[in-house]
Amino acid sequence: xxxxxxxxxxxxxxxxxxxxxxxxxxxxxxxxxxxxxxxxxxxxxxxxxxxxxxxxxxxxxxxx
Amino acid sequence: xxxxxxxxxxxxxxxxxxxxxxxxxxxxxxxxxxxxxxxxxxxxxxxxxxxxxxxxxxxxxxxxxxxxxxxxxxxxxxxxxxxxxxxxxxxxxxxxxxxxxxxxxxxxxxxxxxxxxxxxxxxxxxxxxxxxxxxxxxxxxxxxx
Numbered sequence: 001x002x003x004x005x006x007x008x009x010x011x012x013x014x015x016x017x018x019x020x021x022x023x024x025x026x027x028x029x030x031x032x033x034x035x036x037x038x039x040x041x042x043x044x045x046x047x048x049x050x051x052x053x054x055x056x057x058x059x060x061x062x063x064x
Numbered sequence: 065x066x067x068x069x070x071x072x073x074x075x076x077x078x079x080x081x082x083x084x085x086x087x088x089x090x091x092x093x094x095x096x097x098x099x100x101x102x103x104x105x106x107x108x109x110x111x112x113x114x115x116x117x118x119x120x121x122x123x124x125x126x127x128x129x130x131x132x133x134x135x136x137x138x139x140x141x142x143x144x145x146x147x148x149x150x151x152x153x154x155x156x157x158x159x160x161x162x163x164x165x166x167x168x169x170x171x172x173x174x175x176x177x178x179x180x181x182x183x184x185x186x187x188x189x190x191x192x193x194x195x196x197x198x199x200x201x202x203x204x205x206x207x208x209x
Contacts, residue, residue, distance in 0.1 A: 029144035032208050038144050 003060045005034045008052045023047055083136040090125040090132065091190060097121045129190065148204045156197035160189050 009019055016034070020027040023044065032038035039060075040048065049056045076084070101118035133153065140146045 025142045026145055028148075028205055028208050029142055032144050035208070037208060038147065041143055044143060 001036065001039050001060055002063050003033065003036065005030075005048070005059060008054075008059065009034075012052070019051075022051055079136065079139055083132055086132050087129055087194070090128045091194075093128075094122055094125040094190065097125070126190075148201060151204060152197040152200035155200035156193040159196035160193050163189070163192055 009016070014022075016027045016030045020030045023030070025044070029038070033040050045056045045060065048059055052059065097118070101121070104114060104118065137146060137149060140149065
């Protein structure tokens with residue numbers, strides 16, 4: 001799954017650690033999601049969407 | 065090396081440090097029980113009650129470790145770290161199963177391998193399990209820096 005997390009984070013000028021703190025997860029989790037190594041669960045995806053004031057579809061998209 | 069260990073310890077969450085501490089205590093308890101049973105049987109004590117007691121006692125720390133791991137996985141709020149932990153535990157299990165298979169093969173060639181005390185073997189299995197799991201966590205987190 002592709003995602004725009006790195007772009008959205010850069011727009012807010014947040015570091016991975018800043019985002020991780022707000023999501024209450026580890027920095028490694030944010031990095032794994034950004035690099036596509038890990039797809040988050042629905043609750044975490046909703047949390048991301050709320051944090052960036054957007055929809056899940058605007059952050060994540062199917063690679064196909 | 066000492067510095068790396070200190071940094072690694074600082075990065076652990078309270079839940080992780082607590083779990084590691086409790087597992088270490090359980091492993092020490094297992095070692096003490098094993099040493100006590102070895103000492104008792106070495107001195108010729110073969111009373112039925114004592115034998116049953118020493119056969120059952122090592123199960124307590126073993127179950128404690130399994131419960132501690134289950135409790136950690138249930139309480140870990142970071143889903144990625146939980147996934148890393150599950151993968152690491154599976155690697156640990158794979159290593160001890162492989163180790164047991166290798167040991168069985170070695171016993172077929174040389175019965176001397178049975179000279180090891182079963183209690184010592186259990187502790188070695190757990191040590192190997194946690195060492196393999198720790199390596200797996202380190203590798204997974206290193207690949208995702």
